[in-house]
Amino acid sequence: MNRRDFSETLAAMAGLGLAGCARKTALSARVPSLPVYDAVPTLIPIRAHEDRIFRITVCLRPFRAQGPRLDVERVGEKLVVHNYGHGGSGWSLSWGSSAIAARKALESAGGNRDVGVIGCGALGLTSALLLQRAGARVTIYAKERPPEVRSSRATGSWTPDSRVALTASAAPGFGALWEEMARSSFAMYQSYLGMPGNPIEWTDRYSLSDPAPAAAQPERRDSEPIGFARYQDRIADITPRSIELPPGTHPFPTKYARRNSSMTFNVAAYSHLLMSDFLIAGGKIEPTEFHSPTELSGLPQKVLVNATGYGARSLWKDESITPVRGQIAWLIPQPDVNYGLNFGNLNILARRDGIVVQSSEQGEASGWKDENETSDRGEANRAVQALAAFYDRMTGSGAGARK
Numbered sequence: 001m002n003r004r005d006f007s008e009t010l011a012a013m014a015g016l017g018l019a020g021c022a023r024k025t026a027l028s029a030r031v032p033s034l035p036v037y038d039a040v041p042t043l044i045p046i047r048a049h050e051d052r053i054f055r056i057t058v059c060l061r062p063f064r065a066q067g068p069r070l071d072v073e074r075v076g077e078k079l080v081v082h083n084y085g086h087g088g089s090g091w092s093l094s095w096g097s098s099a100i101a102a103r104k105a106l107e108s109a110g111g112n113r114d115v116g117v118i119g120c121g122a123l124g125l126t127s128a129l130l131l132q133r134a135g136a137r138v139t140i141y142a143k144e145r146p147p148e149v150r151s152s153r154a155t156g157s158w159t160p161d162s163r164v165a166l167t168a169s170a171a172p173g174f175g176a177l178w179e180e181m182a183r184s185s186f187a188m189y190q191s192y193l194g195m196p197g198n199p200i201e202w203t204d205r206y207s208l209s210d211p212a213p214a215a216a217q218p219e220r221r222d223s224e225p226i227g228f229a230r231y232q233d234r235i236a237d238i239t240p241r242s243i244e245l246p247p248g249t250h251p252f253p254t255k256y257a258r259r260n261s262s263m264t265f266n267v268a269a270y271s272h273l274l275m276s277d278f279l280i281a282g283g284k285i286e287p288t289e290f291h292s293p294t295e296l297s298g299l300p301q302k303v304l305v306n307a308t309g310y311g312a313r314s315l316w317k318d319e320s321i322t323p324v325r326g327q328i329a330w331l332i333p334q335p336d337v338n339y340g341l342n343f344g345n346l347n348i349l350a351r352r353d354g355i356v357v358q359s360s361e362q363g364e365a366s367g368w369k370d371e372n373e374t375s376d377r378g379e380a381n382r383a384v385q386a387l388a389a390f391y392d393r394m395t396g397s398g399a400g401a402r403k
Contacts, residue, residue: 034249040259043251044336046348046355048388052332052352056375059153061324061367062310063087065169067178067229069318070100072108072326075293079108083123083307085321087163088364090122090309091154091265095188096181098126101305106134109303114268115249116301120144120285121151125274131305132281136292140278141288141299146271150309153328155358156351157340158263163324163364165229179234186238189263196354197269202261205340205349207242208254226365253393254343263342268353290315325367329380331355346386 034040064085073080083101084259086093101123105115113136117128128138146152159290160182165174192200232239242260279285290296293316296304306312313321333354341348349356359382360366 010197021078025029033246038243040245040250043339044334044352045391045394046331046337046376046387047106047334048331048357048384048391050381050384052171052382053329053384054332055330056327056377056380057153057330058325058327058373058375059150059329060310060371060373061088061090061163061326062312063163063322063324065322066164067170067174068097069312070097070104072104076297077302078296078299079105079303080293080296081105081108081305083127083305084119084309085318086123086309087165088155088326089160089162089164090151091156091267092158092160092162093164093178093181093185094126095130096184098123098130098307098356099184100181101127101307102130102134103209105131105303105305106136109136112302114301116141116299116304117307118142118290118296118304118308119149119309119311120146120275121149121307121309123151123309124152124305125221125271125278126379127305127307128278128283129281130332132278132283137282137283138278139286139301141286141290143287143289144350145285146275147268150311152192152267152271154265154267155326155328155347155356156265156267156347157349158186158189158265160235161229161231163228163297163368164231166227167229168227170229174229175231178231181333182231182235183238186235189291190274192270195273197273198266199270199273201266201338203338203340204259204261206245206250207258207260208252208341208343209256210254212256225366228364251394257309263338264349264351266352322369323367325370325372326360327358327376327379329357329383331357331384339367341390343390344385344386346390348387357383357387359386 062085068085069082071082075083081101081104083097086097099228100234109115115131115136115138117124117138117140120140124140126141131138139145164178182344189200240261245257245259310317310321310323312318331354333352337350339350345359345361347360
C-alpha cells in the first residue's frame with residue numbers, strides 16, 4: 001500500500017468508519033515484489049493527541065554488569081537465594097531465571113517446604129508460582145504489588161538480552177546460562193497465548209529509517225558506547241527474522257522499512273493472571289517493608305528468595321546495580337491498533353492496556369545512571385508530538401502536532 005492508498009484509507013475511515021477500510025488492503029497484485037503471504041495489512045493510525053495521555057510512568061531498570069544475581073547467601077539463620085538485576089530483561093527472562101532460583105531454594109530447604117519470597121514483581125511472582133508447582137508453601141512479602149511495582153511500568157516487549165550484562169564484565173559461561181533462561185522463559189510464554197485478556201500475544205513491529213539500515217537500524221544496537229552484551233544469535237532458531245519491505249509495499253514515508261514479529265506482554269492482564277494463580281493455589285501475600293537484611297530474621301521461613309529488583313540496591317546496599325531510567329507516555333488503547341514502530345528516537349508499542357510512547361536519543365544507553373523517577377510531562381508531550389508529525393508525514397497533511 002503506497003502513500004496515496006494510505007491517505008484514501010484515512011478518508012474512508014473518517015467518512016465510513018472502520019468498515020470502509022476493508023476496501024483498502026495491502027493484498028494487491030499491484031505489488032509483485034512482496035509475496036502475498038507477507039503483504040502488509042491496513043494499519044490504523046494511532047490517535048496521537050497530547051490529551052490522550054492518560055498516565056506517565058518512569059521505571060528504573062536494575063542493571064548489573066555481571067548479569068543477574070542468582071547466588072545463595074546466608075544472613076543469620078536464613079538462606080537467601082538472590083534473583084534480581086536483570087536490566088531491561090526482567091519480564092523476558094523471568095521464568096527461566098526464577099526456575100534457577102526456585103531450584104536453589106528447594107535444595108537449600110532440604111525437606112522443609114515452607115519458602116518465602118521477597119518482592120511481588122515479575123521475578124517475585126514467577127519465583128513464587130514455580131515454588132508452588134514444586135510443592136512448596138509460599139508466602140510473598142512485599143511493600144507493593146501490581147500495579148504499584150516497577151515491573152508494571154515495563155515496555156512489555158520480549159527483549160531477553162536488553163541491558164542484561166556488559167560484554168567485558170559478564171562471568172565466564174554467562175552466555176550459556178542466559179540461553180537456558182531465555183529458552184525456558186520463551187517456552188513458558190507460549191502456554192499463555194490465546195488466554196482471555198491476551199496476557200501474551202505476538203504482534204508485528206516496523207523498523208523505519210531514512211538512512212541506510214546499516215547506519216540506523218534500531219535492532220542493531222551495536223554502536224552504543226556502553227558495551228551491552230548481545231546474545232540473540234544464540235536463540236536465532238526461535239526468533240523470527242525481520243524482512244525488508246520494498247518501496248510500494250507499505251504505507252510508510254521512510255526510505256527503508258523492515259518488519260518482524262515479537263511477543264508482547266500486556267502487563268496489566270498478565271500480572272493479574274499471575275497474582276490470581278498464586279492466590280488460588282493457596283499462596284499468601286503479606287504487606288511488608290524491609291530496610292535491612294537483618295529484618296529478615298523475624299520471618300518464619302528459613303529459606304527466602306530475594307526478588308526485589310531495583311529495590312535490592314538499597315536493601316542489600318548493592319552498588320553493582322546501575323539505574324537505567326526509562327519513561328513511558330501511555331496513550332489510550334485502540335482495539336484495532338496492534339503493531340509497534342521504531343523510527344528515529346521513537347519507540348511505539350500498541351498494547352491492550354495502553355499504547356507505549358517512548359523517546360530516547362541514545363538508544364539503550366538512554367537513562368544511563370539516571371535514578372530520577374519523577375515523570376517529565378514535557379518529554380511525554382514531545383514524544384506524542386513527534387508521533388503525530390510522523391503520521392502527518394505519512395499522509396502529507398503537514399498539520400503538525402495536535403493538542
